[in-house]
Amino acid sequence: MAHLEAEYRDFRASVRRFANEEVAPRAAALDREQNPPVEAHAASLRLGLPGLPYPEHLGGGGGDMFAQCVAMEEIARVCASTALGISSSWIMMAVVNFGTEDQQREIVPQMTSGAARCAWGLTEPKGGSDLMAASTKAVRSADGWVLNGTKRFITNGGWAEWYLVFARTSEKRFGLFLVHKNDAGVSFGAPEKKMGMRGSPTSDVILENCVLPESRLLGDPERGAEYIGAALLKSRLQMSAHALGIAAGALDAALRYTSEREQFGQAIAKFQMVRGMVADMAIKVEAGRSVLRHACELLIAGDPEAKLHASIAKVMCSDAAMAVTTDAVQLHGGYGYLEDYAVERMMRDAKVTQIWEGTNQIQRLMIAKEVYEQI
Known part of the structure; x- marks a missing residue:
């Protein structure tokens, strides 16, 4: 590493x-x-x-x-x-x-x-973790495909030009389709009002008789689940790093504040309880970084163990983000509760990292499945 x-x-x-x-x-x-x-x-x-x-x-x-x-x-x-x-x-x-x-x-x-941006089209109103229950349909037409369905909680919804849409092509098979925001039949819901990640637009992507040429199908129309699995493995590592960054930023802010803030005639960084909290925060950040690096090495080497370690990294880094930002707010005292300080934003941003890319509860089930299969 x-x-x-x-x-x-x-x-x-x-x-x-x-x-x-x-x-x-x-x-x-x-x-x-x-x-x-x-x-x-x-x-x-x-x-x-x-x-x-x-x-x-x-x-x-x-x-x-x-x-x-x-x-x-x-x-x-x-x-x-x-x-x-x-x-x-x-x-x-x-x-x-x-x-x-x-x-x-x-x-x-x-x-x-930078001429265009893109977005996933995976989650739907009735669920996100159970991707194979997706109800958006793609039906063959004389000239290509017709898509109908609604995708929910889409990051970059309305801001992105291209959408990689996961749609059912038969009873048990799925395909991936390249949808452009200007395609006929594409519309967007109102921007979601969110707890955090407020500088990242989120909305529904609505497909109503969206007609696409055959050239917009990505690969085999029955291998979309396989394709999305490979893509999500890489995305899981990227989003682990995203959560790790939030945690590291909150730790940086806490170190600066506790070094500058004085109470009882000395910097609060001198207090034993504060130092213990900071130590625990640093442990969480460094543990998450170590696991993530290992998962990256496995993926780069083409090792199938990368799947297990990507899930472990996602859980560790996002749990660290939530814990470290919460403690950073605590260490800022009343100021941490104010929008004037970045840790307030970081704490709000951190929460969703435990939810998206497969909730941490789902990730734990996947981890358990993988380790039991190694027996």
Whole structure:
């Protein structure tokens, strides 16, 4: 694991510098005004962050999973919403993995250049964890496919141009479809009013007799579940890094505040109870980072154990985000309860990391299943 960190030390430093200079100053206003991170997304193009995982011949940076997690962690450290807005472009790696050359040439350069953004189209009103219960249907037509259904809680809903939509193509089979926001039959629900991640737009994506040509089908129309499983494995690691970044940012804020705040004639960082809390916060952050690095190594090596360790990383990092941000608010005292301090936003942002990408309860069931099968 140490060699990975050393290899990407300069990259981490450059992303951290970008986050501190371009992202952090806008974070509070983004949350308050509930606008997408337009300026930060544009600024991130100078580092090639929207195109980070894509092959170089398609205009990308060729960054592996560890590079993606480093970038996600460093941006989420100062603004979780912006980290989502920039990394959402990575979703269309599914086109590289499963699409045709024509699809890659059409869509990927839009992601790497920042000309377009994208989004998943997975969760539905009746559920998200049970993906195989999806009711959105794709029916063959003379010219292609017709899609009908509603996708719920879609990150970048209305802001993204492209949507990777999971739809039922037969009684027990699914396909993945490339839907553009300007396609006939596509509309969006009202923006959701959320506890956190307020700088990341979320809405329903509604498909009403949405007619798509055959060229918008990704790969085999009956292998969508297989494709989405592979894509979600990578996404789970990215979102683990996202949660880890929130936790690390809250720890940073707590260290600064407790070093500066004085009570009873000394900095509160000198108090034994405070130091114990800070130690526990640091343990949670470093434990999550270690597990995530290991999962990245397994994925990069093509080891099937990556699936188990990705779930472990997701649980550890998101639980750490919730615990560490809660303690950071506590260490700020009454000030932590005010919007004037970033830890208030971080605590609100942290909660959803335990819910999306498969709830932590679902992840624990998956972990148990994997370890029992190793007996």
